Amino acid sequence: MMTLIKERVPTPERPVEERLKGFMEVNLGYTFELAVKEAERCLQCSPAPCTQGCPVHIDVPGFIRKLRENRDNPEKAVKEALEVIWACNTLPAITGRVCPQEDQCEAVCVMGKVGEPINIGKLERFVADYAREKGIDEKLLQEITPKIEKKKEKVAVIGAGPAGLTCAAELAKEGYQVTIFEALHKPGGVLVYGIPEFRLPKETIEKELEKLKKLGVEIKTDYVVGRTVTFDELLEEYDAVFIGTGAGTPKLLNIPGINLNGIYSANEFLTRVNLMKAYAFPEYETPIKVGKKVIVIGAGNTAMDAARTARRLGAEVTIAYRRGEEDVTARVEEVAHAKEEGVKFEFFLNPVEFIGDENGRVKAVKFEKMRPLEERDARGKRKLVPTGETAVLEADTVIIAIGKTTSKLLRMTLPQIEADEHGVIKVNENMMTNIPGVFAGGDAIRGEATVILAMGDGRKAAKGIKQYLEEKRKSS
Amino acid sequence: MYEILEKREIAANNVLYKIHAPHIARKVQPGQFVVVRAFENGERIPLTPVMWDAEEGWITLVTFIRGRTTLRMNMELQEGDKILNIAGPLGNPAPMKKFGKILAIGMITGIVEVYPIAKAWQEIGNEVITLHIVPEPMIILKEDLEKAVSKHIVESFPLKEGMGMPEIFKELVTRGQAKVRELIEKEKPDLVFMVGPARGQKAIFDVVKEYGIPMEVDLHPIMVDGTGMCGACRVTVGGEVKFACVDGPSFNAYEVNWEELIARSEFYADLEKKALEDYLTKLQQGGAQ
Numbered sequence: 001m002m003t004l005i006k007e008r009v010p011t012p013e014r015p016v017e018e019r020l021k022g023f024m025e026v027n028l029g030y031t032f033e034l035a036v037k038e039a040e041r042c043l044q045c046s047p048a049p050c051t052q053g054c055p056v057h058i059d060v061p062g063f064i065r066k067l068r069e070n071r072d073n074p075e076k077a078v079k080e081a082l083e084v085i086w087a088c089n090t091l092p093a094i095t096g097r098v099c100p101q102e103d104q105c106e107a108v109c110v111m112g113k114v115g116e117p118i119n120i121g122k123l124e125r126f127v128a129d130y131a132r133e134k135g136i137d138e139k140l141l142q143e144i145t146p147k148i149e150k151k152k153e154k155v156a157v158i159g160a161g162p163a164g165l166t167c168a169a170e171l172a173k174e175g176y177q178v179t180i181f182e183a184l185h186k187p188g189g190v191l192v193y194g195i196p197e198f199r200l201p202k203e204t205i206e207k208e209l210e211k212l213k214k215l216g217v218e219i220k221t222d223y224v225v226g227r228t229v230t231f232d233e234l235l236e237e238y239d240a241v242f243i244g245t246g247a248g249t250p251k252l253l254n255i256p257g258i259n260l261n262g263i264y265s266a267n268e269f270l271t272r273v274n275l276m277k278a279y280a281f282p283e284y285e286t287p288i289k290v291g292k293k294v295i296v297i298g299a300g301n302t303a304m305d306a307a308r309t310a311r312r313l314g315a316e317v318t319i320a321y322r323r324g325e326e327d328v329t330a331r332v333e334e335v336a337h338a339k340e341e342g343v344k345f346e347f348f349l350n351p352v353e354f355i356g357d358e359n360g361r362v363k364a365v366k367f368e369k370m371r372p373l374e375e376r377d378a379r380g381k382r383k384l385v386p387t388g389e390t391a392v393l394e395a396d397t398v399i400i401a402i403g404k405t406t407s408k409l410l411r412m413t414l415p416q417i418e419a420d421e422h423g424v425i426k427v428n429e430n431m432m433t434n435i436p437g438v439f440a441g442g443d444a445i446r447g448e449a450t451v452i453l454a455m456g457d458g459r460k461a462a463k464g465i466k467q468y469l470e471e472k473r474k475s476s
Numbered sequence: 477m478y479e480i481l482e483k484r485e486i487a488a489n490n491v492l493y494k495i496h497a498p499h500i501a502r503k504v505q506p507g508q509f510v511v512v513r514a515f516e517n518g519e520r521i522p523l524t525p526v527m528w529d530a531e532e533g534w535i536t537l538v539t540f541i542r543g544r545t546t547l548r549m550n551m552e553l554q555e556g557d558k559i560l561n562i563a564g565p566l567g568n569p570a571p572m573k574k575f576g577k578i579l580a581i582g583m584i585t586g587i588v589e590v591y592p593i594a595k596a597w598q599e600i601g602n603e604v605i606t607l608h609i610v611p612e613p614m615i616i617l618k619e620d621l622e623k624a625v626s627k628h629i630v631e632s633f634p635l636k637e638g639m640g641m642p643e644i645f646k647e648l649v650t651r652g653q654a655k656v657r658e659l660i661e662k663e664k665p666d667l668v669f670m671v672g673p674a675r676g677q678k679a680i681f682d683v684v685k686e687y688g689i690p691m692e693v694d695l696h697p698i699m700v701d702g703t704g705m706c707g708a709c710r711v712t713v714g715g716e717v718k719f720a721c722v723d724g725p726s727f728n729a730y731e732v733n734w735e736e737l738i739a740r741s742e743f744y745a746d747l748e749k750k751a752l753e754d755y756l757t758k759l760q761q762g763g764a765q
Contacts, residue, residue: 183563184703193701193705221563222563227508227564227566228564229503249705250706261740262743265706271700272700276520277517281747283517285517285519285545286519286520286700287747289743289747359739360735407703408722409722
C-alpha cells in the first residue's frame with residue numbers, strides 16, 4: 001500500500017563554515033532525481049489553490065506534472081515544465097529563489113494541512129536552472145522568437161528592475177519594440193544592487209537578461225530619466241511608457257547622529273558590496289568599512305541580507321528590532337539562515353540616538369525599550385508602548401534597514417503624475433496612471449513590496465499597454 | 477561605452493578628457509555633474525563637465541590626480557579608448573538669476589565646475605569675478621575664464637621642494653582667505669560662490685560670514701550611485717538631512733553642517749591610500765591591468 005509522504009525532499013545547503021568564507025549561494029537546489037521525488041508528493045489538486053496563491057498564477061500542478069510524467073526523459077520533462085512556467089513568468093530562476101513562497105503558493109498547498117507543503121519554489125528554480133544548464137531554454141526561445149509578429153509601436157520602460165524587465169519581456173513577446181532606460185551601469189535593479197550573491201547569484205540575472213536581449217529588447221544603461229531624457233521626450237518618441245522605478249530612496253531615522261560616519265542605509269551598504277563588489281577591495285575599487293560590531297536596524301528581508309553580508313565581512317552582527325520575533329517581516333528561510341550564520345537578534349528596542357566618537361564615527365546606539373500590548377494595529381502587529389527605560393549597544397557600524405520610499409528624482413522631475421503623499425504613483429485597473437499612455441508598476445505603485453508582486457505588475461501593465469495600443473491603432 | 481576623443485595633461489596632475497557622450501552633451505547645464513565608471517572593477521566617481529557641444533555630442537572632464545581611480549584613468553586610458561559608463565547629467569542646474577556682482581571661487585581643480593556656471597552667469601547679465609586659488613603648476617582654464625567673465629584673478633604660489641599636502645593646503649587656505657577678504661572689501665560682491673575641497677570651502681566661508689554676504693557652495697561628498705538611491709552623500713543643511721546628488725549640489729553655506737561634511741568626506745581616507753598603494757605596487761611590478 002502506498003503511504004502519504006508528508007516530509008519534503010530536502011534541498012542540499014552549503015555548510016555554515018563554508019558560507020561565512022564568501023558569497024557563494026547558500027541553497028544548492030535539487031538534482032533531477034530529487035526534483036522528481038519532490039514532484040511525486042504533489043496531490044495535483046483541481047482547482048489548484050497554489051495557482052491562486054501565486055501572484056502571477058503559474059499553473060503549479062501543471063509544471064510539476066510535466067516533471068513526473070517524463071521522469072525517464074529529463075530534457076523533455078524540463079522543457080515542458082518550462083513552457084508551462086513561461087506562460088506566466090519569464091524569470092523563474094529569480095522568483096524560484098526570492099519569492100516568499102511560504103506566504104503565497106506554499107501557504108495554501110493542501111499537503112501543508114497534514115505535513116510539509118510541496119517545495120514549489122525550489123522546483124521552479126530547478127526547472128529554470130536545469131533548462132539553462134542544458135540549453136533547453138535557449139531552444140525554447142528559438143522556437144518562440146520566429147513566431148513573434150513585429151509591431152511598429154515603440155514602448156519605453158523606465159527602470160530595469162523586476163517590474164520593468166517583466167513588462168519588457170511580455171511586450172517583446174507581443175512584438176512591440178521595447179527600450180529599457182536604466183540609471184545604473186548594470187540592469188537588474190534591486191536584483192543586482194540589493195539582493196546578495198549568496199541568495200541570488202549575479203550570473204543567474206545575467207543569463208535572464210541575455211534572454212531578454214534575444215527577444216529584441218534594447219537596454220540603455222546610464223540613462224537617468226528626468227535628467228538624461230525627460231518624460232515629455234519619451235512621450236513624444238514612444239507610443240507608451242512604463243514606470244518601474246522602484247522604491248529608490250532609503251528611509252533614514254530622524255534621530256540625532258544619523259549622519260555619523262559608519263551609519264549606512266541598507267541600500268548604500270548592499271550597493272557597495274553587491275553591485276560594486278566592495279568585499280573584494282582593493283581589487284574592486286569601491287571601499288566599505290565594516291567594523292567589529294555591526295547593528296542592523298529593522299527585521300525585513302533587506303535587514304537579513306545586510307546582516308548576513310556583514311557576517312561574511314567578518315563582523316559580529318546584531319539585528320535590533322522595535323517589535324517582537326513574531327512580527328519579523330523577513331522570510332522564514334532568511335531568518336533561519338541568519339541565525340545559523342550567527343546573527344544575534346534583540347527585540348523591542350527602538351533607536352533614539354546614535355552616539356559618536358571624537359572623529360565623528362558612530363560608537364554606540366541608544367535604544368528605548370518597548371513593551372508590546374495585546375491590542376493589534378491595522379496590520380495585525382502588536383501595538384507598542386515606550387517604557388522609558390534605555391539600553392546602549394556598542395557598534396562601529398550601523399545599517400538602517402527600515403524601508404524605502406519611491407524615487408525622489410521621479411517626484412522632482414515628473415510632478416504632473418498623480419501620486420499619494422509618499423510619492424506612491426496611482427494607477428487604474430489596467431496599471432495606467434493619470435497620464436494617458438503612461439503605466440506604472442512594482443514598488444513605484446506599492447511603496448515597498450516583493451519581487452514577484454513587481455513582476456506581476458509588469459505583466460499586468462504589459463496587457464494594459466497592449467490593450468491601449470490596440471485601441472489607439474483602431475481609432476487612428 | 478564612450479570614446480575618448482582627446483586627452484591632454486593641461487597642468488600638473490590635471491588631465492582633460494574630451495569624450496563622445498551625446499546623451500550628456502545634449503542635456504547638461506551648468507552646475508550639473510556626471511558619474512563615471514571607467515573600469516569594470518572601478519568605482520563610480522562624480523565629475524563635472526567643463527565644456528560641451530550638444531551638436532557634436534562631446535563633453536570635457538578634468539580629473540585631478542589624487543587617488544587610485546584618477547591615476548589609473550591617466551595611466552590606462554588613452555585617446556581612442558573607451559570609458560565604460562557615464563551617467564547623467566545629475567544634480568540640479570545652478571540657478572540662472574541676476575544676482576548682481578558675483579565672486580566665484582575655485583580652489584585647485586574646483587575651478588572646472590566654476591567655469592561653466594560663471595560663464596553662464598556673466599552671459600545673463602551678472603558681473604562675475606572669478607578667483608582661482610591654486611599652486612602655480614596647477615593653473616588651468618586661465619584664458620578661458622579671462623574671456624568668459626568680467627575679471628579673472630589667479631591667486632597662486634610656487635611649489636617648493638619638500639612641500640607635502642598639509643603644507644600646500646595650509647598655503648591655499650592662508651592665501652585664499654587673505655585674497656577673498658581683499659576682494660570682498662574692494663569689490664563688495666552680492667554673492668559668493670565656491671567649489672573646492674570641503675575644508676577649503678569651510679575656510680573661505682569663515683571669512684565670508686564675517687561680512688554676512690550670501691554664499692552658495694557646491695558640495696561633493698562621497699557618492700555611490702548619484703541618483704538618490706543610496707544616501708552616501710547625505711549632508712545636514714539647515715538642520716535637515718539632504719542628499720547632495722538630488723537636492724544639491726548647491727547649498728547655502730550658512731546652513732551647512734561643515735564639521736559633519738568634512739568628517740564624512742574623509743571617512744575612507746585610509747582605504748583610499750591603501751587602494752592607491754596597491755595600484756602603485758602593481759605599476760612598479762609592471763602588472764597594471
